[in-house]
Amino acid sequence: MTKQEWPLWEIFIRGAHGLSHRHVGSLHAPDAEMAIKNARDVYTRRKEGVSIWAVESSAIVASSPEDKGHLYDPADDKVYRHPTFFDIPDDVGAM
Amino acid sequence: MYAQMVKSTGQGVKSLDEMDPQERAFQERINAGDKIEPKDWMPAGYRKTLIRQIGQHAHSEIVGQLPEGNWITRAPTLERKAILLAKVQDEAGHGLYLYCAAETLGVTRDELTEMLLDGRMKYSSIFNYPTLTWADMGAVGWLVDGAAIMNQVPLQRTSYGPYARAMVRICKEESFHQRQGFDIMMKMANGTTAQKRMAQDALNRFWGPSLMMFGPSDGDSVHSAQSMAWKIKMNGNDELRQLFVDQTAPQAEYLGLTIPDETLNWNDEKGGYDFAQPDWDEFFDVLKGNGPEAANRMEARNKAWDDGAWVRDGMMAHADKKRAAKLAAE
Amino acid sequence: MSNLFEFACRMGDNSLVLGHRVSEWCGVAPVLEEDIALANIALDLIGQTQLWLGLAAEIEGSDRDADALAFRRDVWDFRNLLLVEQPNRDFGHTMMRQFLFDAWHFEMLGALKGSDHTQISAIAEKSLKEVTYHLERSTDTVIALGDGTEESHNRMQNALDRLWPYVGEMFLNDDCDHIDTSSLRPAFDARLADVLGQATLVQPDSTFTHKGGKTGARHTEALGHMLAVMQSLPRAYPDAKW
Numbered sequence: 290m291t292k293q294e295w296p297l298w299e300i301f302i303r304g305a306h307g308l309s310h311r312h313v314g315s316l317h318a319p320d321a322e323m324a325i326k327n328a329r330d331v332y333t334r335r336k337e338g339v340s341i342w343a344v345e346s347s348a349i350v351a352s353s354p355e356d357k358g359h360l361y362d363p364a365d366d367k368v369y370r371h372p373t374f375f376d377i378p379d380d381v382g383a384m
Numbered sequence: 385m386y387a388q389m390v391k392s393t394g395q396g397v398k399s400l401d402e403m404d405p406q407e408r409a410f411q412e413r414i415n416a417g418d419k420i421e422p423k424d425w426m427p428a429g430y431r432k433t434l435i436r437q438i439g440q441h442a443h444s445e446i447v448g449q450l451p452e453g454n455w456i457t458r459a460p461t462l463e464r465k466a467i468l469l470a471k472v473q474d475e476a477g478h479g480l481y482l483y484c485a486a487e488t489l490g491v492t493r494d495e496l497t498e499m500l501l502d503g504r505m506k507y508s509s510i511f512n513y514p515t516l517t518w519a520d521m522g523a524v525g526w527l528v529d530g531a532a533i534m535n536q537v538p539l540q541r542t543s544y545g546p547y548a549r550a551m552v553r554i555c556k557e558e559s560f561h562q563r564q565g566f567d568i569m570m571k572m573a574n575g576t577t578a579q580k581r582m583a584q585d586a587l588n589r590f591w592g593p594s595l596m597m598f599g600p601s602d603g604d605s606v607h608s609a610q611s612m613a614w615k616i617k618m619n620g621n622d623e624l625r626q627l628f629v630d631q632t633a634p635q636a637e638y639l640g641l642t643i644p645d646e647t648l649n650w651n652d653e654k655g656g657y658d659f660a661q662p663d664w665d666e667f668f669d670v671l672k673g674n675g676p677e678a679a680n681r682m683e684a685r686n687k688a689w690d691d692g693a694w695v696r697d698g699m700m701a702h703a704d705k706k707r708a709a710k711l712a713a714e
Numbered sequence: 715m716s717n718l719f720e721f722a723c724r725m726g727d728n729s730l731v732l733g734h735r736v737s738e739w740c741g742v743a744p745v746l747e748e749d750i751a752l753a754n755i756a757l758d759l760i761g762q763t764q765l766w767l768g769l770a771a772e773i774e775g776s777d778r779d780a781d782a783l784a785f786r787r788d789v790w791d792f793r794n795l796l797l798v799e800q801p802n803r804d805f806g807h808t809m810m811r812q813f814l815f816d817a818w819h820f821e822m823l824g825a826l827k828g829s830d831h832t833q834i835s836a837i838a839e840k841s842l843k844e845v846t847y848h849l850e851r852s853t854d855t856v857i858a859l860g861d862g863t864e865e866s867h868n869r870m871q872n873a874l875d876r877l878w879p880y881v882g883e884m885f886l887n888d889d890c891d892h893i894d895t896s897s898l899r900p901a902f903d904a905r906l907a908d909v910l911g912q913a914t915l916v917q918p919d920s921t922f923t924h925k926g927g928k929t930g931a932r933h934t935e936a937l938g939h940m941l942a943v944m945q946s947l948p949r950a951y952p953d954a955k956w
Contacts, residue, residue, distance in 0.1 A: 695806075
């Protein structure tokens with residue numbers, strides 16, 4: 290049994306296209322440095338050229354949220370992560 | 385499905401007139417397609433049911449790493465090894481997204497984990513089956529992920545915001561999983577005699593358990609009715625099972641494999657296949673913890689958690705020391 | 715066999731064997747975030763294997779490809795360092811092994827990047843980006859667990875003591891090595907001293923070194939068991955395509 294659970298962090302990422310940081314999700318880490326590293330592994334699959342912010346979830350002050358869903362692209366050098374990597378013949382139909 | 389037979393309040397669905405004003409406003413928001421967010425008011429039953437459902441879904445992703453992880457060290461080519469590893473890694477990621485979604489409801493990941501490990505919470509019945517040959521990696525991707533997608537795609541529109549957002553991310557990654565499974569099946573079905581036998585054997589063993597993933601018919605289940613009213617369950621079990629069979633039967637035919645159901649037959653009138661129900665006695669046995677690999681799955685998860693305790697504690701202790709040193713220096 | 719072929723096998727077998735070892739953690743790591751991070755490291759190493767063994771196959775010029783080299787050679791033909799074939803034991807051994815290898819790998823790839831062999835230099839440059847991150851992460855973990863609790867400290871010290879006799883082989887040099895690997899030692903030692911200091915771990919004072927991995931003269935028993943698992947399908951079904 291772990292004595293103390295790693296704190297929860299909210300992760301914000303700014304992609305290579307110059308848009309502002311966006312919330313992509315959360316994760317657990319013992320401290321801020323590891324939160325950034327874990328975010329690289331979990332939320333960018335190590336795509337380069339991105340900037341990551343990690344904020345301890347307990348430090349967030351929130352109004353009633355109204356945010357809409359969003360996506361973040363996984364690293365594009367792992368081509369097999371993309372469904373189109375697998376050539377499914379047309380006559381199989383939708384997959 | 386990854387969340388099977390999730391119990392809700394068990395009290396049946398109230399009509400809008402029977403609800404108090406707060407609950408009624410809540411239900412009206414859901415009916416209007418609004419998303420419920422963590423800080424919004426919600427009925428206790430909605431919160432509790434969601435924790436059960438998202439938790440079970442997350443546990444399924446985590447336990448679901450094991451049957452496929454069973455073959456990572458035996459993948460037959462470097463590329464297959466990388467693909468399978470990436471896929472099982474995605475499952476860990478999906479588990480993580482879902483635990484985070486559950487955490488917004490006021491439960492911690494550690495609490496959920498402990499409920500899995502001591503048997504208070506369940507995971508999908510499908511992951512209690514063994515993976516015996518490489519063709520099972522194909523069958524799991526093709527059938528198990530194929531069945532999961534049937535349920536997960538509509539859940540992107542579920543009423544709870546964090547859950548819906550997790551599902552959007554998951555569905556985006558999940559599509560490659562099913563295709564890599566079918567890709568393996570194609571190679572096997574068109575391969576040597578031994579490979580074809582493996583492919584058919586995998587289909588024989590995974591067909592019934594895949595149909596069970598949708599859960600028994602929920603025609604008169606009060607739990608299902610309430611969950612559907614809350615839009616945390618989007619479709620009936622039979623409806624999704626039918627969709628799955630209709631999608632999968634032609635794919636099996638394409639592969640030159642035979643679905644192990646002599647009654648399987650296209651029914652023009654209903655515009656879908658007639659098919660035999662899976663063995664529901666077996667399903668309830670598995671749900672009670674008697675799945676062929678159930679004891680091994682729980683042992684593996686418990687061992688990982690127990691063996692990892694010193695790591696989690698060690699990393700936390702170091703972080704605490706660093707924080708203390710920083711404060712002392714200020 | 716040519717020296718260059720031998721060298722490409724050394725690099726490829728290191729990443730194959732270590733990548734395989736790391737992949738054994740998939741699904742059973744101490745915490746989800748580590749599970750995902752370890753899988754990324756394994757994926758990078760398997761990717762590097764494809765490049766190095768692909769190059770080896772090209773140099774050899776016979777009908778073997780990277781998969782044939784990975785899945786159809788037996789223990790005595792493997793050319794990886796003894797360090798990377800050591801079993802995972804616990805997470806502490808795994809991360810200590812990773813750190814020791816990463817610290818060497820980082821210097822090695824840095825030197826290879828300057829090679830006038832264009833393929834070697836290109837593979838080194840691509841791999842170095844990945845390995846820079848591996849090293850950052852394994853360094854942080856070794857420091858955190860070395861400094862963490864009494865138990866984590868003891869486990870990390872045990873891991874270091876147990877793996878220490880395999881460190882020296884990384885810097886043994888022969889004609890097959892594309893660069894002088896002994897020249898990497900000072901930078902490695904400086905980093906090691908710094909990291910172990912922060913981790914409150916004590917470097918063993920023995921200079922004894924096990925050898926025989928990179929030359930293939932004498933692997934440890936662990937490698938045979940690993941290959942028995944890894945190669946089982948291509949061995950059992952030699953005619954099959956996967």
